[in-house]
Amino acid sequence: MKYRAFSVSFLCLLCFATAKTLGSLKRGSSLSVEDDSDFLTSPDKSFTCGFHGVGTNAYWFSIWFTSSKDRTIVWMANRDKPVNGLGSRVYLSRDGSMVLTDVDGAIIWKSSTNSSTSTVAERAELLDSGNLVLKDPSGKILWQSFDFPTDTLLPNQRFRKTNKLISNLGRGDFGTGYFSFYFDNDNVLKLMYDGPDISSLYWPDLDYSVFQNGRNAYNSSRVAVLDELGSFSSSDELQFSAFDMGLRVKRRLSMDYDGNLRLYSLNSSTGLWIITWQAMVELCKVHGICGQNGICIYTPGPKCSCPPGYEVADPSNLNLGCKRKFKKRTCSKSQEEKFVQIPQVDFYGFDLNFSNTVSIDDCRQLCLGDCRCEAFSYRLNGEGRCYTKSALFNGYKSPDFVGSIYLRMPVSVEAPLLVTRLNALDSCKSTEAQKMGSASMYDNTSKRVRWAYLYWFATAAGAVEILFILSGWWLLFRRHGARAPIEDGYHVISSQFRMFRYAELKKATKTFKEELGRGASGAVFKGVLEDERVVAVKKLADIYQGEDVFWAEVSIIGKINHMNLVRIWGFCSEDKHRLLVSEFIENGSLDKHLFPPNFLGWQERFKVAIGVAKGLAYLHHECLEWVIHCDVKPENILLDSNFEAKIADFGLAKLTQRGSQSSMFSKVRGTKGYMAPEWALNLPITAKVDVYSYGVVILELVKGIRLSNWALEDSEEQEAELTRCVRIVKRKIQCGEDSWMEDMLDPRLKGQFSRKQAEKMVEIGISCVEEDRSRRPTMDSVLQDLLECEGESYVHL
CATH class of the missing domain: 2.90.10 (Agglutinin, subunit A)
Structure with missing residues (x-):
């Protein structure tokens, strides 16, 4: 009996030992933390898998680059639970799971198993890609480390949601x-x-x-x-x-x-x-690295600093930020207070209030009037933007920030009213404090080589960027003759948005010879620029703003960029000439393709519905400046060579509406038949006017005719085709009649359409043209509804 027990033990030890010499770990075998040579290696020797130790008695089951000087880890099983240096091991269990145990046998980590498969893993292999996989007898991968990344992504490793x-x-x-x-x-x-x-x-x-x-x-x-x-x-x-x-x-x-x-x-x-x-x-724009109240500055690497009136919360860890030297105010007690200005410093987030075009005194009063306000940020970008702060996180100092932070504190606190210099805290005394140090500390590499490379690369890149910006500004100033707002400079140049001379556009359009279209906002002409770009040049009617005012407004339009919006390349503002230059769209406007005698297939119609919804959703919900179009109609929806919809004339309502204090417009805008009831009722104008117009357009896409026309009823009373159409469909739906779809659909489609898509479009269209704007959906929700049935195929009925 003793001999048999000895034999079994010997065979098990022999089995465990084979992992040292094989490229795979078989079921029943293990890797031991106590043997430095006990690991798996990829066939090309690029990656190694085993126990990685730091310090005296902490080990992690990991994968690392074999040839990297510091054994750079790319994956880790037990990153938050290191195991003991004695007796810990990893093995392939009977059920095919890879299991990591500590010295006492406690399971620290276990690979997940797929309960849907009847096979179990037979072996573990480390592939040349750095992927640790568990395979069944046929070679099928049942589990892989690539599905559970830690801090690193390797080539060909898919990164999913x-x-x-x-x-x-x-x-x-x-x-x-x-x-x-x-x-x-x-x-x-x-x-x-x-x-x-x-x-x-x-x-x-x-x-x-x-x-x-x-x-x-x-x-x-x-x-x-x-x-x-x-x-x-x-x-x-x-x-x-x-x-x-x-x-x-x-x-x-x-x-x-x-x-x-x-x-x-x-x-x-x-x-x-x-x-x-x-x-x-700019590493200082990374959030959280200096903790609450801390300010990140460059010296030249990012380091933390405390503002006047504050001190380090924990000298051993600067990431914990700074604490006040004074007692926090209470809403019940009033005290004499002052504001300490720190130029080129901002704290991101935690805004109690945002005000545009206000004075610094008004901004100060906003903060003083709210006991929660810790400071206010005032941006000197020509508009006077004020942000009051309830907490001070994500502080950074940058020469590119054209503003200051004003810290609120008692008058008794010794601090200058203007702080021109911040001193970085010494983080060299503590290893922990170096956690937010320079970019050269990520690996145990040669700092001298790394910094030499970084300085060379940063200098070269900086020189190129400076030359690019300066040349762009020189061209802009030469054409414009006036200084543009500071905040618009780089982004205007980098987006190719610029100011054109009137003579340049006159030449490009051959003295405005070929007219593409005409509307209430002006006429559009085809032109060819010197760089051979084909453009559309719109001569705006009734725009008599001064150059600086027009520039400030049109620069906002120039920043707007979306695949379903016509791209604006620039503008012209000379004397009374106000022109916009945009991309030329090959297939013209939607009305020229949809309405008789022309015809548009169902697939293209649904594509247009989604494209217009995307463009309006962007304007209403994601745009830098909240933009209401105010004139959504087929004539303002252009189709490119792939019949992708692009909305034109967005932002014109903003250009022609100066001095408005809210969403109220001084005169009615839009086109009869597509205008929401708010215009006639003199109600405040919101984004829901575009929703209404979109509802008319999407119903026209289904019906294939103008719904803005008037229909003659049996009583010889006139009513809008839209009103009649919606009224009939609503009645038939309420009565449970199935023929309502046939009444709505363009008969020229001859059954070639998707019923689910058509039903959704009609449902959306009817909800969009509700008289009560509160019952209309947002464009964001409209888009989501359409996308849900985008993949539906159409059939012949």
């Missing part, structure tokens, strides 16, 4: 950190700080909409991938590439513990990493 890259806590601290990279609910990839005190998004740029940041929220796949060439692409249209693009380079995309997302390339000869792309150029 259920995944997140979450940073480590700090250098050498592999615990789950506060910064994450993920798909948000609007389908856009974002960076977020989720700390003990606040949660705050900080990338892409929060001052601009999804589309102005080059993203697209209208996708449902939520998937991204980094390819082997070093190019990253995502379903939200985020794209970037390593500057050393090419094959045979080891790369990784990592969410670093300082809050920046970086793409790295491995130097195979030195084993050191080089940054080849990064999301944040």
Whole structure:
């Protein structure tokens, strides 16, 4: 009996030992923390999987780059629960799960199993891609580490809506950190700080909409991938590439513990990493790195500082921010107070109030009148923007910020009224304090090499950008002759939006020879610019604003960019000439294709309905400036070569409406038949007037005729075709008659349509033209309803 027990024990030990020499871990085998040679290696030796130790007795089951100098980890099973250096092991259990146990046998981590499959994993393998997989006897992958990323994405590793890259806590601290990279609910990839005190998004740029940041929220796949060439692409249209693009380079995309997302390339000869792309150029704009009341400044790397009247909360960890040296005010007690100005400093978020075009004194009074107000931010961008703050987080100092923060504190606190310089706190005394240090601290690489590279790259990039901006401003000033608002400068130039000379447009249009169309807002002419771009030039009627006023208004339109809006390239403002230059749309307006004798197929009609909904939803809900179109009609819906709808003439209502204090307009706008009842009733004008107009258009798409025309009833009384049509359909639906669809549909379709799509369009159209605007849907909800039935196929009835 003893001999048999000894034999079984010996065979088990022999089985465990085979993991050292094989490229796979078979069921019943294990890897031990006590043997430094006990690990799995990918066939090409690029990746190693085993126990990674830090300190004296903390180990993590991980995957790392074999040839990197510091064994850079790309995946970790137990990042928040390190195991003991004695007796801990990982093994493939009888049920096919990979199990990590501590010295006492407690299960620290276990791979998830797929209950829908009857097979169990037979072996674990580490692939050349860095993917740890569990395979069944036939070689089918049952589980893979690529589905559970930690802080790093590898080439060809799909990043989906259920995944997140979450940073480590700090250098050498592999615990789950506060910064994450993920798909948000609007389908856009974002960076977020989720700390003990606040949660705050900080990338892409929060001052601009999804589309102005080059993203697209209208996708449902939520998937991204980094390819082997070093190019990253995502379903939200985020794209970037390593500057050393090419094959045979080891790369990784990592969410670093300082809050920046970086793409790295491995130097195979030195084993050191080089940054080849990064999301944040200004690290101080990463949220949360200096804690509450702290201010991030560059010296030249990002470091934390406390404002006057505040001191470090914890000298060993600057991420915990700063605390007051004075008692916090109470609403029940009044005290003499002052405001300390710190130029070029702002604290993002926690706005109690936002006011536009106000004086600094008015802004100060807003803060004093609210006991919750800790400070106010006043931006010197020509408009006087005031933000009162209930808390001070995400503080940063930047030479690009044209404003100041004004801190509220008792008069008794010793602090100058104007602080011209902030001193960075010394973080060299504490390892923990270095967590928010410079970009050179992410790896145990040569700091001298890294900084040399960064300085060279930053200097070169900065020089190119400065030359680009200066040349753009020179061209702008030469044509404009006046200084544009500071906040518009770079984005206007980078978007190619510019000012044209009248003589230049006169030449481009051959003295306004070929007229494309004419409306209440002016006539449109075809033109060809010197760079051979074909454009549409609109001569605006009744626009007599001064140049500076017109520039300020039209620059807002120039910032608006969406695939379903006609792109505005620039404007002209000379004497009384006011012109807008936009892209030329090949197929002209919708009315020329939809109404008899012309004909538009069902697929194109539904595509137009969605495109117009997208454009209006962007104007109403996502645009930098809230824009009401006020004249949505088929003539203002243009179709490109792919019959993609593009809304024209958006923003004209804003251009012609100066001096309005609210949503009230001084005169009626729009086109008869598409105008909401609010215009006639002299009610405040809101985005719901566009919803009404859209309702008319979408019903016309179904019906195929003008619903703005008048119909003659049997009683010889006239009523609008729209009113008659909606009234009849509503009655038939209420009575349960099935023929209402046939009454609504364009007979020229001859049954070639999607019934589900048609029903949805009619339902939306009727709800949009409700007289009571509160019962009309928003364009955002309209769009979501249409997208839900976008994939429906049409059939012949």
